[in-house]
Amino acid sequence: MSQGTIYLVLASPRSSLFKDLIEYYGLDIKISDTSDPEFAKTFPLKRTPSFKGPDFILHEALAIFVYITSLIPQNHGLYGSSNLDYAQTIKWLSFTGSEIISGLVQALYPLIGNLPYSKDGVDQALKDLESYIAVYETQLKQTKYLVGDKITLADLFAVQSIRWGLQYIWDVNWLKQHPLIDAWFKDVTQHPIIVKSLGDFKPLQKALPNAPPKGN
Numbered sequence: 001m002s003q004g005t006i007y008l009v010l011a012s013p014r015s016s017l018f019k020d021l022i023e024y025y026g027l028d029i030k031i032s033d034t035s036d037p038e039f040a041k042t043f044p045l046k047r048t049p050s051f052k053g054p055d056f057i058l059h060e061a062l063a064i065f066v067y068i069t070s071l072i073p074q075n076h077g078l079y080g081s082s083n084l085d086y087a088q089t090i091k092w093l094s095f096t097g098s099e100i101i102s103g104l105v106q107a108l109y110p111l112i113g114n115l116p117y118s119k120d121g122v123d124q125a126l127k128d129l130e131s132y133i134a135v136y137e138t139q140l141k142q143t144k145y146l147v148g149d150k151i152t153l154a155d156l157f158a159v160q161s162i163r164w165g166l167q168y169i170w171d172v173n174w175l176k177q178h179p180l181i182d183a184w185f186k187d188v189t190q191h192p193i194i195v196k197s198l199g200d201f202k203p204l205q206k207a208l209p210n211a212p213p214k215g216n
């Protein structure tokens with residue numbers, strides 16, 4: 001019996017890892033998108049990711065990660081190997097899904113016309129993002145990965161948002177200024193679960209300037 005349907009916007013850093021997990025572990029979950037009429041009917045807020053199980057629904061990326069990874073039979077180590085590792089993994093998933101992705105939205109959307117533009121607003125959002133990225137960096141000075149010496153779901157999810165940033169507001173020069181993030185990103189994106197989608201990723205040579213969107 002099908003394990004459910006997940007609704008994703010694949011370009012989004014909150015959605016992209018779900019497809020890789022489902023395919024890598026061969027889960028019987030249908031991948032659908034926001035054009036599916038069932039999506040708007042079942043999830044009136046129309047936010048992704050959203051999941052429809054056999055007799056329940058879930059929204060919130062964090063909850064969907066916990067549920068979907070519970071369907072993977074083998075001891076996959078995606079949350080590390082102790083209760084504390086589990087808590088740390090959840091901490092990083094939450095931090096990435098809230099602070100980092102919301103920060104990226106605040107910096108990027110005004111540049112592409114999805115939010116009203118103000119130069120100061122974008123500068124502030126970029127500054128806020130630097131302080132969030134510094135939280136990853138502080139951890140990566142202490143441990144090879146976000147939760148100790150092995151890659152967990154925390155890293156696999158976090159690099160989705162770095163990838164999104166590197167398609168718009170950060171570039172090769174930004175990576176040079178963040179050597180720990182650069183090395184960690186290159187390493188994590190070779191992990192077997194995500195290498196197919198991110199292994200060949202190339203960051204922008206030149207990020208979008210802090211300027212009103214073209215056409216305005």
Ligand SMILES: N[C@@H](CCC(=O)N[C@@H](CS)C(=O)NCC(=O)O)C(=O)O
Nearest residue numbers: 012014046047048049060061062097
């Ligand atoms: N708190 C939710 C946020 C979900 C969310 O805002 N998703 C974005 C895409 S990344 C979305 O669907 N935006 C469309 C909208 O808000 O209408 C979660 O963690 O999953």
